[in-house]
Amino acid sequence: MGANFISLSLTFAYLAQSFLFDTQVYPDVVQYQLAIEGQNHTIHLEKNRDLIGKDFTETHYTKDGKRVTTSTHE
DSSP, X not given: OOOOOOEEEEEESSOHXXXXXXXXXXOSXXXXXXXXXXXXXXXXXXOOTTSSOTTOEEEEEOTTOOEEEXXXXX
């Protein structure tokens, strides 16, 4: 059995000029060009600034079992 590989190239959906002069680290819109089994596919992604609500919390545990919760409204 041969391994299946996916060729991935990244293109940004904004002008190079805005990239050079804009201080924004992550673009609002990106496109991923995928070549899968000889067929080209494009995935369009747009930043969703309202995805996480104002009352969102995240909980994780330290190695010693201590519960740590952080919140976006702190």
